[in-house]
Structures are given as C-alpha cells and as structure tokens.
Amino acid sequence: MNPKPTIKGRGAQLNVHNKFFELSHEIRDDFLEYCAREGEEADKNKTLYLPVFPKTIVNKVESPDVGMAFSMNMYQGCEHGCIYCYARNSHEFWGYSAGLDFERRILVKKDAPKLLEALLKKKSWKAHPIVMSGNTDCYQPAEKEFELTKQCLEVFLKYKHPVAIITKNALILRDLELLKALAKDNLINVNISITSLSETTRRVLEPRTATIKKRLETLKVLSQNNIPVNVMLAPIIPSINSHEILPLAKAVSDAGALSIAHTIVRLNGAIGEIFADWIKKTLPDRADKVLHQIESCHGGNLNDSRYGTRMRGEGKIAEQINMLVRLARKKYFKDKAMPKLNTELHEQYKDGQLKLF
Template identity: 85%
Template sequence: MNPKSIIKGRGAQLNVHNRFFELSHEQRDDFLEFCHIEGEEPDKNKTQYLSVFPKTIVNKVTSPDVGMMYSMNMYQGCEHGCIYCYARNSHEFWGYSAGLDFERKILVKKEAPKLLEQLLKKKSWQAHTIVMSGNTDCYQPAEKQFKITRDCLNVFLKYKHPVGIITKNALILRDLDILKELAKDNLVAVNISITSLSEKTRQILEPRTATIKKRLKTVEVLSKNDIPVNVMLAPIIPSINSHEILPLAKAVSEAGALSIGHTIVRLNGAIGEIFTDWIKKALPDRAEKVLHQIENCHGGTLNESRFGKRMRGEGEIAKQINDLVKLAKLKYFKNKTMVKLNTSLHKTYKDGQLKLF
C-alpha cells in the first residue's frame, strides 16, 4: 500500500455518489492544484458530530436472516470505518455518501434514552429483546463523549427489560457495572465482532476499532463476570480472513465465549464500489482474486439480497467456509450454550419500580 495514496485512519477512500441525489460533488484537479499552490489541505479529514431528532428509536426487524425482532441505533454513521460495513448504504437515506461521509459525519440521537423510556412504559409494549445496535456500533468513538449507550442501559436496568448488544469496541467495559446488574436477572447478552487475529488485517479492514488483543480481553472480562458473550466471526472474506476460522474459534472459546456466528461478506449497493476501490489500493496484489471469490459466493455478483442466501452465500467457496464454521462449533463449542434472555420481569417494573400491591 502506498501511504501517499490513502486517507489515513479511514476505511473508505472516496465519497461515492448518493443514488438518491440528482446532483453530485467531486474534487476537480484544478481545485486540488489551487490547494497545492496555496498550501491548503483540500480535505481536513475531520469527524463531525451532528445532532438529529427522530420521533422513535426502536425499529422492528422484518428480515428472516437476522436473529432479532427489535433494534435501536444511538448513532447513524460509524467512525470505526469498517470497509465492508453493510450499514454504509443507510447513510444515503440521511443525504450523505456511503463512503467517507459514513465515517466522518456521525449523526447523534441524544434523545434516545428518553424515547426508549417512553416505549418501555407503554401499556401496549410487551418485552422482547431490543438489540443495540442493529446498524452502527453503539460503542463507537462518539460514545466516549455522548454516553448515550450508557444512559440507555440504565433505562433497561430501571425497567428490567432484556437488551442485546453488538459491538467491536472495548469501550463496553466502561459500563461493566450496569452490565453486571442486568446479568443478575439474565437481562443482557453481548455480541463481540472479531474478524481476524492479525493486527495488520484489522488495521486495514477496520481502521478505528479496538485492537484484537483488547477485543479478546473484553470477551474474557465479560465472561468472567457472568455476562454471556457470543462472538461474530463476521464477515468472512475469502482470501483475507477465511483461513482464520478455526484459530479464531479456538481463541474466542478459550476467552470464554459461549457461541460463535458468522456471515459471508456481501457488497450491496454503494459498498461494492467502495470496497473495490479500497482493495485495489490496500491489497493490489490480491484484489482481483478476492473480488472474484466474493462473486463466486453470490452467483457471480458482489451484490446479494436474497433471503436465505445473502448471509451464507452459495457455491464451492461458500460451502467450504460454512463447513469450517460447523466444524469449529463442534470442536470448540460442543458443550456451550448461549442463554435466552428473561422477558418475564418487565411487566412488573413498567412503572419504574417494583409493584408491591
């Protein structure tokens, strides 16, 4: 990788056109030349936090491929910058690009705890596990400043309501005090995403995420505190991390994880263009091989939307990956089981305190 050809600390290396916009923006050569002459930076590469005010915070999940009924996202966009992230496309709905905008324009929902509490207090609401976050990471760098995720966890604890968490950031350990209280009543489960044991691979795939060492330590600390952990080996990308399935499973099992899950990478919408541009810059020696193998998993295309196929793929390479995961589960998780969360307490605590009469 040529360090002069990349934008440091970012996954995407360009802003692709927003398919919902008639107009597009580009940096012209004459503008770049002007900046060079004037000694100015054409792109300051700064992260912006922008407040947004949605009317609701919990979404019903209708996809049969996703193991959740409800999700909530405190942030839209994600500074982690994972190049493969399926959530990039959702940034276009907000008027931004799925490329660099997704990593640098973070939309912050400061009213999330209030909106969550309003929902949990409704007489019509029946407890189902709500997952933070189904789209972007609830413990991304913005959480250090805004602490919205922590405030939402306190709401879940107050109303004794089950919550699932998906993250790849060790920042979750900041909230160990609340998580331990939730775990006492079997009200929390954590999903940690670990895509590789190689720091070099992590740095190019997920530039602003926690190190692999920190993530494995996070699994260990949570597990030792009786907080159930599932590890997502996701996504599996042929010829990038597909050879690591068994060692990854072994490492997370030894750290205390109760189960693993996986997906095979799919590059829908704008992500195909973003990923293709990235891999030709980051891994030019194997770019074509990787792209062709991804296509092999999805009927000859990078894009896969069919329910039942999009997460697991099809074809010879996909079968090899899926068979390896099955073997990993048999080898390292044979006597382990992920718990089912408790939905029985919330009704009693709906008014915020235990009813005695």
C-alpha cells in the same frame, strides 16, 4: 501484505454518489493542484457530530435472517470505518454518502434514552429483546462524549427489560457494573465482533476499532463476570480472513465465548463500489482475486439481497467456509450455549419499580 490506504485512519477512500440525489460532487485534479500550490488542505478529514431528533428510537426488524426482531441505534454513521459495513447504505437516507461521509458525519440522537423510556412505559409494549447496534456500533468513539449507550442501559435496568449489544469496542467495559446488574436477572447478552487475529488485517479492514488484543481481553473480562458473550466472526472475506476461522474460534472459546456466528461478506448497494476502490488501492496484489471469490459466493455478483442465501452464500468457496464454521462449533463449542434472555420481569416494572399488587 503491505497495505497502503491513501486516506489514513479511514476505511473508505472516497465518497460515492448518493443514489437519491440528482447532482453529484467530485474533487477534481485541478482543485487538488491548486490546494497543493497554495499550501491548503483539500480535505481536513475531520469527524463531525451532528444532532438529529427522530420521533422514535426502536425499529422493528422485518428481515427473517438477521436474528433480531427489534433494534435501536443511538448513532447513525460509524467512525470505526469498517470497509465492509452493510450499514453504509443507510447513510444515504440521511442525505450523505455511504463512503467517507459514513465515517465522518456522525448523527447523534441525544433524545434516545427518553424515547426508549417512553416506549418501555407504554401499556401496549410487551418485553422482547432489543438489540443495540443493529446498524451502527453503540460503543463507537462518539459514545465517549455523549454516553447515550450508558444512559440507555440504565433505562433497561430500571425497567428490567432484556437487551443485547453488538460491538467491537473495548469501551463497553466502562459500563461493566451496569452489565453485571443486568446479568443478575439474565437481561443482557453481548455480541463482540472479532474478524481476525492479525493486527495488520484489522487495521486495514476496521481502522478505528479496538485492537484484537483489546477485544479478546474484553471478551475475557465479560465472561469472568458471568456476562454471556457470543462472538461474531463476521464477515468472512475470502482470501483475507477466511483462513482464520479455526484459530479464531479456538481463541474466542478459550477467552470465554459461549458461541460463534458468522456471515460471508456481501457488498450491496454503494458498498460494492466503495470496497472495490478500497481493495485496489490498499491491497492491489490480491484485489482481483478477492473480488472474484466474493462474486463466486453470490451467483457471480458482489451484490446479493436474497433472503436465505445472502448471509451464507453459495458455491464451493461459500460451502468450504460454512463447513469450517460448523467444524469450529463442534470442536470448540460442543458443550456451550448462549442463555435465552429473560422477558418475564418487565411487566412488573412497567413504572420503573416493582409492582406489589
């Protein structure tokens, strides 16, 4: 494999049309030629942080097959740039493209900690695990500057409320002391996404994420500090990382993971066009094969929105992948399990401190 993305450091290689807009924007060849003659940059490829002010921060999740009931996202858009990311489509709701805009126009919800605290203090709110990063990574590069995830963890600790985290960034270790404090009362679990053991694969699939070595080290540190970790082998992409399921499972089990979960890649909405463009530019030698195998997992389509089948797929290739994951669980996680989060303490800490009466 000799991957050659045309826009370095990014997953998507274009901005696709926003389906909610009547008009579209394109960069024409004559404009590019003009920029070249004038010595100007047609696209500076910079990331912008844009403040937004939503009225709420916690969302009820209606989907029956994503394994969470409530989620929150301090950031919309994600600089990690994972080419397969299902969250890309949500950027269209904010008026941006699911392509490069998703990676370069990061919306920052600076009031997230205040909004979270207001919710947890409500008499009507009953404790239920809230997942940070249900859509975009709460430890993406923006977190270094804004520290919203850290502030929200402090709120969860103050009110003794259960929280789960999904991330693929080693920045989570910055908040190790907070995580340890939450873990003492069984109020935290972490889900780390590790999709490959190959740095070459990681760089093209997830260009601005932590290295595989860093993620395995992060997993080990969290586990050594009694913070329960599940590893997301997700998504599994035929002929890209599908051959790594067993070695991946062994590596994360050895590093301390208590369980694994997986999905088979699905390319809904604008993601199909973005992924197809990317793979034809980045991995042209296998592009058609990969796209056809993904289609074979979803009834002949890249797009699959059917509850019950969209995550696991169907057909022979999907069946092989799912069987390998079951085998990996039996082989490497036989006597392991993730603990259930504690929802019993929060009511006593509704005001941020223990009620004596």
